[in-house]
Amino acid sequence: MRPDSQALHPGVGLDPGAQRREFSRHRALHRFWRVPSLLLAGVVVLPLLVVFAAWLQPEAEIWRHLADTVLAELVTNTLMLLAGVACGVLVIGVGLAWLTTMCEFPGRRFFDWALMLPLAMPAYVLAFVAAGLFDYAGPLQTLLREHFGPVSWVPDVRSAGGVIAVMTLVFYPYVYMLARAAFLTQGRATLEAARTLGLGPWQAFFRAVLPMARPAIFAGLALALMETLADFGAVSVFNYDTFTTAIYKAWFGFFSLQAAAQLASLLLLFVGVALVTERSLRGRARFHEARHSARARPQRLRGAAAWAASVAAGLVFFLAFLLPVVQLGNWALQSLATDIDARYVEILLHTLLLGAMAALLTVAGALVLAVTRRRQSDHLTRAAVGVATLGYALPGAVLAVGVMVVLTGVDNAWAALMRMFDEQWTGRLLGGTVVALLLAYLVRFMAVAFGPIESSFARISPSITEAARMLGVGPLEAVRRIYLPLLRQGLLTAALLVLVDVMKEMPATLMLRPFGWDTLAVRIFELTAEGYWERAALPALTLVAIGLVPIFVLVRRSAR
Amino acid sequence: MRETYRKCLGLVAGLFLLTPAFAADEVVVYSSRTEELIKPLFDLYTKESGVPIRYVTDSGGPLLARLKAEGANTPADVLITVDAGNLWQAAESGLLQPVSSDVLDANVPAHLRDPQGQWYGLSLRARTIVYSTARVSPDELSSYEDLADVRWKGRVCLRSSKSVYNQSLVAMMIARLGPERAADVVKGWVNNLATAPFANDTRLMEAMAAGQCDVGIVNSYYFGRLQKERADVPLALFWPNQGEGDGVHVNVAGAGVTRHAGNVDGALKLIEWLSAPEAQRMFAGRNMEYPVNPEVDPNAELVQWGSFRQDPRNIADAGRLQAQAVMLMDRAGYR
Numbered sequence: 001m002r003p004d005s006q007a008l009h010p011g012v013g014l015d016p017g018a019q020r021r022e023f024s025r026h027r028a029l030h031r032f033w034r035v036p037s038l039l040l041a042g043v044v045v046l047p048l049l050v051v052f053a054a055w056l057q058p059e060a061e062i063w064r065h066l067a068d069t070v071l072a073e074l075v076t077n078t079l080m081l082l083a084g085v086a087c088g089v090l091v092i093g094v095g096l097a098w099l100t101t102m103c104e105f106p107g108r109r110f111f112d113w114a115l116m117l118p119l120a121m122p123a124y125v126l127a128f129v130a131a132g133l134f135d136y137a138g139p140l141q142t143l144l145r146e147h148f149g150p151v152s153w154v155p156d157v158r159s160a161g162g163v164i165a166v167m168t169l170v171f172y173p174y175v176y177m178l179a180r181a182a183f184l185t186q187g188r189a190t191l192e193a194a195r196t197l198g199l200g201p202w203q204a205f206f207r208a209v210l211p212m213a214r215p216a217i218f219a220g221l222a223l224a225l226m227e228t229l230a231d232f233g234a235v236s237v238f239n240y241d242t243f244t245t246a247i248y249k250a251w252f253g254f255f256s257l258q259a260a261a262q263l264a265s266l267l268l269l270f271v272g273v274a275l276v277t278e279r280s281l282r283g284r285a286r287f288h289e290a291r292h293s294a295r296a297r298p299q300r301l302r303g304a305a306a307w308a309a310s311v312a313a314g315l316v317f318f319l320a321f322l323l324p325v326v327q328l329g330n331w332a333l334q335s336l337a338t339d340i341d342a343r344y345v346e347i348l349l350h351t352l353l354l355g356a357m358a359a360l361l362t363v364a365g366a367l368v369l370a371v372t373r374r375r376q377s378d379h380l381t382r383a384a385v386g387v388a389t390l391g392y393a394l395p396g397a398v399l400a401v402g403v404m405v406v407l408t409g410v411d412n413a414w415a416a417l418m419r420m421f422d423e424q425w426t427g428r429l430l431g432g433t434v435v436a437l438l439l440a441y442l443v444r445f446m447a448v449a450f451g452p453i454e455s456s457f458a459r460i461s462p463s464i465t466e467a468a469r470m471l472g473v474g475p476l477e478a479v480r481r482i483y484l485p486l487l488r489q490g491l492l493t494a495a496l497l498v499l500v501d502v503m504k505e506m507p508a509t510l511m512l513r514p515f516g517w518d519t520l521a522v523r524i525f526e527l528t529a530e531g532y533w534e535r536a537a538l539p540a541l542t543l544v545a546i547g548l549v550p551i552f553v554l555v556r557r558s559a560r
Numbered sequence: 561m562r563e564t565y566r567k568c569l570g571l572v573a574g575l576f577l578l579t580p581a582f583a584a585d586e587v588v589v590y591s592s593r594t595e596e597l598i599k600p601l602f603d604l605y606t607k608e609s610g611v612p613i614r615y616v617t618d619s620g621g622p623l624l625a626r627l628k629a630e631g632a633n634t635p636a637d638v639l640i641t642v643d644a645g646n647l648w649q650a651a652e653s654g655l656l657q658p659v660s661s662d663v664l665d666a667n668v669p670a671h672l673r674d675p676q677g678q679w680y681g682l683s684l685r686a687r688t689i690v691y692s693t694a695r696v697s698p699d700e701l702s703s704y705e706d707l708a709d710v711r712w713k714g715r716v717c718l719r720s721s722k723s724v725y726n727q728s729l730v731a732m733m734i735a736r737l738g739p740e741r742a743a744d745v746v747k748g749w750v751n752n753l754a755t756a757p758f759a760n761d762t763r764l765m766e767a768m769a770a771g772q773c774d775v776g777i778v779n780s781y782y783f784g785r786l787q788k789e790r791a792d793v794p795l796a797l798f799w800p801n802q803g804e805g806d807g808v809h810v811n812v813a814g815a816g817v818t819r820h821a822g823n824v825d826g827a828l829k830l831i832e833w834l835s836a837p838e839a840q841r842m843f844a845g846r847n848m849e850y851p852v853n854p855e856v857d858p859n860a861e862l863v864q865w866g867s868f869r870q871d872p873r874n875i876a877d878a879g880r881l882q883a884q885a886v887m888l889m890d891r892a893g894y895r
Contacts, residue, residue, distance in 0.1 A: 069890040131763070136755070137770035158756055237759045239720045241895060252621045253727060253886035255649045401625045408629040415633050431630065510618040511626060518595075526594045526617065530847065531760050531782060 034381065037372035040365050041384035044443045047402030048268065048390060054261030062250060062259040070241065078243045080160055081167070081235075082225055088168030089224045093175025094217055096313055098205070101183040102191075104298040105309040113555035115313060118320035119173035119497070120547025122504045122524075124233025125540045127166045128533050129324040131157055131237050163240045167228050169320035174227075174497070175220035178452055181489045182216035183209070185459060201299075215287055215458040218278060219451030223497075226393040226447065229267060233506075243267055244395050257401065264398045271393040275386065287458045325544060331537035339538050343518075347539075351503050351519040352546065354434070358441035359449075359499040363491060365442055366449035370457050371479065385450075392447035396507035403440040404511060407431055432514050440508040445501055449494040456490025457483075492557055496550045503543060520546075587826040589615040590623045591640040593813050597846050598640065601839055609833070611826060620646035620724075627655045632820045637827035642813045643724045644681065645731075648879020651678040656816035659828050667835035667853045671874045672812050681812030681875065682834050683843050684850035686780045686868070687729050688808050689798040690765060695774045703800045704733065704809070705741075707775060708748020716752040717764045717776035721889040724882075725779055729809045730889060731881035735873055736806070739888065746892040757895055762786060769793055784848040784861055799868035807871040811878065812852065813843075 066074075099105065100112040118126075134140055134157040144151045155161060186209065194208035195201070210217070235242050243263065251260035301309055373385045391399055407430045418425040430436045460483070468478050484491070506521040513522065523539035591598055595617050602613040618626070620641045627634055627650070639656065641647050650656050656678040664673070664680050672681035689701055695715075707716055719726055733742045754773035758764040761782035768776055769790075783797055799808050815834065817827040833839055840851040845859050857863070 065887050065890065069887075131759070135763070135767070136772045137763070137766040142770060156756070236720075236722070239722075239757050239759050239895060245722065248621075249722060249886065252619075252724065253722070254883045255645075255652075256883075257621075257625055397619075397622055400622065401629070404626060404629050408631070408633070412631060412633055431633075432635065507622065511622045513616070515614050515616055522617075526596060529592075529594050529619065530597065531762055531785075533760075533762075 034372060034376060037368050037381070038384055040368055041388040043439070044365075044388040044391060044446055045384070046406045047399060047440075047443050048387065048394075050402040050405045051261045051268065051394065051398060052265045054258045054265065057258045059250075059256050059259040059262065062254050062256055063262075066246065066250075070246065074241055074243050074246050077160070077241055078229070081164060081240075081242060082228060084160070084164035085167045085171060085228045086221060086225060088164060089172040089175045090217070090221060092168060092172040092316055093220060093224075094179050094210070094213075096172075096316065097176050097179035097183055098209075099309050099313060101180055102298055103309060104300040105306040107310050107313065108298075111310075111313040111317065113551065114317055114321070115176055116173050116551050116555070117317075117544075117548065118170060119177070119500055119551065120504075120544045121170055121321065121324060122233070122521075122540065122543065123167060123170045123227070123231055124237060124528075125328070125524075125536075126170050126320070126324050127163075127234035127237040129327045130162065130166050132533075133323075133327065134162075158238045158240075160240065163235060163238050166234055166238075167231070169316070170234070171224035171227055172316070172320070174223040175217060177493055177497070178216040178220035178455060179213055181452065181493050182213035182455065182459070185456070185489055186212055212287055212459075214282070215455040216452075218282075219455045222275065222278075223392065223448060223451055226271060229271065229393050230395045232395055232397075247395055247398060251397075261398060261401070264394055267393060267395075268390050271390055272386070275390075325541065328537040328541040328544070331534040332541045335535045335538050339535060344542075347518050347520060347523060348542070348546065350517050351521075351543070354437065354441075354509075354517075354519060355499040355502040357434075358438055358445065358502040359495045361438055362442050362445050362449045362498045363453070363495045366446055366453050366494060367487075367491070369446070369450060370453045371483070373454065374457055375475075389447035389450045391443045392445065394444075396444065396505065397511070399444055400440060400508040400511040403436070403443055403508065404431075407436050407439065407512075431512075434514060434517070437509065437512045437514070437517075440512050441498075441502050441505070444505070444508060445498045448497045448501055452490045452493040452497065453487060454490075456487045460486050488557075492554050496554045499550050500547045503547060585823070585826060586612045586614055587637050587823055587830050588635045589613060589638045589640060589830075590627065590636045590818075591615050591617050592620040592623055592646070593617075593640050593642050597843075600846065601834065601842055604839070604842070605830060605833055609829070611830075613830070624650055624653065624655060627818060628653060630820075634818060634820050635822070636818050637821040637823045638815055638830060639679075639818055640682075640813070640815045642685075643728060643878070644812050644814065644875040645724055645728055645879040645882045647674070647679040647812075647814050647816060648876050648882075650816060651676070652879070655819055657819045657821070657824070659817050659824070661828060661832055663832040664835055667832075667840075667855075669852065669854060671870075671872055672810075672852050673814075674816070674876055675874065679814050679816035680831060680835065681814040681852045682831075682840075683813045683847075684852055684870070685725070685811045685813065686808050686850060686870075687725050687777060687811065688780055688868075689775060689800050690768065690778045690783055690795055691775045691798055692768055692771075692773075692794060693796050694794045698796070698798055701775070701798045701800065703806075704729070704777065705737070705745045706800075707752065707777070708745045710748075710752075712752040712775060714752065714754050715774040716749060717754055717768055717773035718749060718757045718894070719761055719764055719776075719778070720757045720759060721886070721894045723760075725811060726777070727882050727885050727889075728811050728878035729777070730885035731878045732809050732871060732873060732875075734881045734885060734888070735877040736871070739884065742885075743888050743892060746889055746894055750892055750894045765793075765795055769795055780850075780862070780865065781848040788861075797865050799866065801871070802869050805872065807869040810850075810870045810875070812875055813849070 096115050100108055100115065132138055141151065141154055144154065190208050190212050191204055194204035199207060230244060232244050232248055235245055247260045247263045250256050250263055369385050369388060372381055411429045411431045414429045464482060465478055468482055473481065504521060506525055509519055509521055510525055520539045520543045524536045527536035602615065606612055620643065623639065624646060627636060639650055651674055658677040660677050668680045673679065691701060730742060730746060733745065761778040764776050764778060765783065765786050767773060780797060786793055801807055815831045817824055821827050834843060835853055837853060837856050840853045840856045844851040848859060848861060850858050850862065
């Protein structure tokens with residue numbers, strides 16, 4: 001979008017001189033926009049540069065070893081996982097979003113919001129519950145053995161299929177929520193226009209509605225796949241080796257943070273190339289709404305179709321949410337008496353406070369980037385924005401090290417400066433404060449906030465902003481009066497995703513939290529680190545429960 | 561709306577100014593031993609000595625990275641980890657400083673501490689053989705190496721090679737048997753696996769109790785926990801390698817004074833206190849581990865499993881040979 005490169009039509013009732021003055025004021029403001037967003041991108045990019053800087057110290061021996069032994073298998077495993085999760089989240093996420101926004105079937109009003117709930121479930125928690133329930137020693141197989149003797153036909157849950165199923169169930173809400181938001185704002189106009197042009201319902205869906213929602217669906221898919229790539233917890237439960245497990249092996253097994261960062265930088269490159277490829281495939285296509293049309297009136301499903309829809313939604317909800325919550329609840333009850341104490345209030349408060357502050361900060365940052373991205377299309381801005389949203393694909397602990405190296409660099413420089421005046425100076429600036437942690441969240445979750453915001457941006461026609469400008473509305477006012485209202489759905493989705501993700505976040509929180517700032521995720525770590533998985537159910541369940549609050553807010557604000 | 565914004569801004573600004581204040585005699589600890597196992601000891605120490613302790617917990621790797629990044633400005637005085645490998649690595653990267661203490665030399669046996677005095681073991685984690693009492697007689701068992709024998713084909717359960725406890729076990733095996741023999745043993749284990757390696761020791765034992773396999777290798781305290789939960793669990797521990805000059809593989813949770821500690825004196829006093837009998841009983845007892853201090857008897861629960869001879873080699877080898885062990889396991893196809 002380059003408003004300033006397009007000729008302005010002579011305004012009706014505006015005198016040309018005023019229009020020219022208005023125009024140059026715009027240019028100045030555009031340039032002004034670039035400064036904060038490049039600065040912001042710089043802050044986000046620095047920790048990633050630290051990761052890339054690891055190549056300065058080659059680790060030839062470890063690389064040779066990996067190439068000779070496990071690397072090929074790791075890459076195959078990872079690609080298989082990505083392909084499986086991509087198919088899974090697309091089918092489940094888009095399919096269910098379509099059903100709950102565009103159709104009417106028994107239970108739709110419930111599933112509409114309930115299908116978002118698995119978002120609050122950390123992947124490693126579902127993985128642990130699934131492994132416990134479906135493995136050889138679990139209740140299901142035990143029951144089968146008791147009734148039918150030895151069973152060999154039950155698929156092994158600790159396999160590629162098991163990991164893919166778990167990750168699909170945990171990450172489909174990203175696609176579901178973004179597709180849902182797109183379908184909700186898309187209106188009936190697209191569908192009706194397609195139907196009027198003679199397309200059947202399926203054709204209309206695949207040829208008109210789906211392509212229009214592509215930015216949103218892709219944004220959701222990108223988040224799901226970046227989480228899949230960065231995941232360490234869930235794959236560890238299944239002992240499934242991926243690229244990320246190799247990163248941790250290099251770090252914890254070979255004691256080489258360098259090799260780990262080098263591997264991680266390859267992961268980043270891979271994601272960067274994938275994102276750029278998608279952009280160029282999308283090409284010059286634009287996805288604007290022709291007008292702000294009325295929202296869709298749902299299509300009422302009847303008979304078998306209606307029940308099939310209910311069963312599909314119900315099954316996903318059962319497996320991804322109800323079953324693990326019941327199992328967690330069961331475990332939590334056992335430790336309720338011993339583990340809950342006064343500190344829990346403080347832990348809850350910290351979790352919510354950090355989540356809320358990070359959500360506010362990250363959404364604001366992503367909005368700045370998205371506005372800039374829309375108004376400036378020079379290469380520098382594009383590249384900066386692109387790189388700034390890669391942090392999500394990095395395993396959390398590696399990113400946390402990057403953030404820490406940057407922060408402690410600043411701190412150490414500051415300390416050196418202060419000691420020039422006072423040799424005894426021992427204070428610190430950023431390390432060990434909430435600011436450090438918030439910065440880490442900003443870097444890590446920029447992509448999470450940017451995706452929904454940018455995909456809602458993509459659907460705002462430039463003609464609206466053009467019209468506004470013709471009427472003499474300045475850029476800042478345009479943000480307030482046009483963008484913010486039209487982006488409301490996207491901003492809310494972004495804030496919710498960041499809030500829930502931050503509350504689940506573990507490695508960066510562990511590494512950068514100030515003394516005494518324990519959160520629910522830290523509690524989960526404390527227990528799982530010593531193998532007390534069942535006792536970790538209590539904080540995990542609490543995490544899921546408070547994750548529901550923002551989801552309810554979003555649902556209420558976006559009810560159709 | 562504007563009011564809300566202002567409040568949020570105020571809050572953020574307030575937190576920014578909330579930099580931690582440090583008391584003068586305070587000791588700051590970075591610990592990968594979890595809060596649950598360490599806080600009661602810190603509380604007791606503060607009560608007895610009046611010295612406040614501030615601590616932060618995380619995994620060993622990230623704590624080391626943190627110490628390294630902070631350099632001379634680190635607030636940490638003491639590093640506590642749950643395995644010898646990370647302690648060795650911390651010493652190797654210059655993150656710890658040697659200290660000499662008669663108290664520690666008396667309380668911690670020589671093979672459980674760094675020869676230069678950079679770190680000291682504080683509790684023992686014995687990694688031993690667990691077997692199904694229904695399908696295996698203890699007479700059939702002898703050593704870790706023996707589990708590589710073909711008669712165990714399809715009957716062995718192992719935890720993932722990514723577990724630091726298995727990495728230490730194999731590293732010490734390299735020290736004991738040499739790399740070739742150790743590689744053969746690991747290959748034999750992999751050939752004898754009944755199922756893919758498990759993510760943790762508890763799951764391994766549950767699978768064994770359900771009949772998926774007959775023998776495996778676990779840390780003794782995980783078995784203790786399972787036994788507490790299910791008194792009738794049809795499993796038992798076996799102490800392997802009990803010949804002269806040999807012994808059960810033990811790892812340590814331990815501590816060292818950081819290179820840039822601001823309070824070396826306080827740090828050393830804390831570690832000395834942790835090695836003394838009163839703290840040893842708590843330190844090891846809370847997690848059914850064995851105390852390092854030979855003066856202290858293990859918990860009553862542990863006594864029923866019988867006593868055993870420990871591997872007498874210095875546990876520092878577990879760190880020195882860890883990378884080699886991981887590579888060996890990769891080559892053997894041990895996932």
